[in-house]
Amino acid sequence: DAGVTQSPTHLIKTRGQHVTLRCSPISGHKSVSWYQQVLGQGPQFIFQYYEKEERGRGNFPDRFSARQFPNYSSELNVNALLLGDSALYLCASSKTGWGEKLFFGSGTQLSVL
Amino acid sequence: GNSVTQMEGPVTLSEEAFLTINCTYTATGYPSLFWYVQYPGEGLQLLLKATKADDKGSNKGFEATYRKETTSFHLEKGSVQVSDSAVYFCALIETQGGSEKLVFGKGTKLTVNP
Numbered sequence: 001d002a003g004v005t006q007s008p009t010h011l012i013k014t015r016g017q018h019v020t021l022r023c024s025p026i027s028g029h030k031s032v033s034w035y036q037q038v039l040g041q042g043p044q045f046i047f048q049y050y051e052k053e054e055r056g057r058g059n060f061p062d063r064f065s066a067r068q069f070p071n072y073s074s075e076l077n078v079n080a081l082l083l084g085d086s087a088l089y090l091c092a093s094s095k096t097g098w099g100e101k102l103f104f105g106s107g108t109q110l111s112v113l
Numbered sequence: 114g115n116s117v118t119q120m121e122g123p124v125t126l127s128e129e130a131f132l133t134i135n136c137t138y139t140a141t142g143y144p145s146l147f148w149y150v151q152y153p154g155e156g157l158q159l160l161l162k163a164t165k166a167d168d169k170g171s172n173k174g175f176e177a178t179y180r181k182e183t184t185s186f187h188l189e190k191g192s193v194q195v196s197d198s199a200v201y202f203c204a205l206i207e208t209q210g211g212s213e214k215l216v217f218g219k220g221t222k223l224t225v226n227p
Contacts, residue, residue, distance in 0.1 A: 004156070030166050035213065042117075042217030043157070056212020090156055099211055104156035 002026070002028055004093050004105035009039045013081050021076040023091030023103045031055075031097025032074040034066060036048075036076045037088040037107070085111045115140040115207045118121055119218035121130050122200075126193055134188040134221045136177075136203035144205040146170075146186040146214070151200045160188075162200070193225045 005024045007091050025032050032051040034042035045058040049068035072093075078085055086107045087107050092102040121136040138146065148160040148170070161170035163179035163186065170177050177189045186203060203218040 035215075040219070042204070042219050043215070045214035048212045048214060056214060057207060058214065092157075092162070099160055102215065104158070106154070106156045 004036055004103050005092055006089075006091050006105040007110050008108060009106070010109045010111075011112060014113050015081055015083060017081050017112075019078050019110060021078075021083060021089050021091075021110070023076070023093075024072045025072050025074070025091075025093030025107060027101055029093035029095050029103070030072050032068055032072065033092045033093050033094075033097065033102065034074070034076050034093075035090040035092065038084075039087070043090055046076070048097055055097060083099045083112050086110060114214050115144065115205060117203050117205055117216055117218035119201075119203050119221050121220040122223070124221060124223045126223070128195055128227050129192045130225075130226055131191040132188070132193045132197075132223070134201055134203075134223070135189065137185045137203050138184050138203075140188065140205055140207075141185075143149060143181060144207060146177075147206070148177055148186070148188050148202045149166070149202045149204060149217075151202065151220070153199070157202065193223070195225045195227050198223055198225045 026037045033048040034046040037043040047066045048056040053066045060086045064077045088107040090107045094100040144218045145164045149157040150160045161172040165179040168179045181209040200220045202216045
């Protein structure tokens with residue numbers, strides 16, 4: 001079975017632009033979470049979705065938004081990019097998002113110039 | 114809020130050396146604790162976990178014991194290999210409302226030389 005897949009692998013944007021990152025969970029997994037990993041730091045929670053509903057949100061500005069589709073894939077959108085948004089964005093999936101092992105994708109490396 | 118503190122890296126060892134990576138946490142209650150590993154160019158993989166006090170998690174020769182008295186979850190391995198070179202993250206589960214999230218430490222980079 002395929003693991004969690006994320007696209008694109010790498011992305012370069014300039015300040016002020018908008019970006020969309022995509023995630024396909026493992027088949028049968030209905031929960032997707034997004035994490036931001038800045039170089040030299042641990043991942044920080046951005047969002048959790050389950051059955052297309054937002055279940056939780058981390059301490060990120062409103063420039064960050066996400067959604068989950070009927071096939072349980074997910075998009076993370078970031079508007080008005082800042083240099084500080086440069087990071088590895090990780091997607092993780094699980095069956096219900098509660099009390100279970102999370103499976104992480106390899107991430108999207110976003111560079112904002 | 115809850116937090117995790119890991120020993121600063123990087124850590125460089127020779128093959129077959131003993132490894133300890135310290136991890137302490139601050140939390141309300143007794144959350145489940147985890148060690149994740151990140152190999153170069155890859156996402157995070159769960160290495161081991163412990164769900165309650167005095168539990169010992171183990172996997173691939175790595176071990177960690179949940180110590181509520183010292184609020185610690187130190188990672189140990191008796192004999193490291195070159196293939197263990199990676200970044201190791203200690204984490205806890207935090208629940209809020211209907212959501213569940215991982216709170217990570219900053220990570221410790223391990224390099225094992227032959």
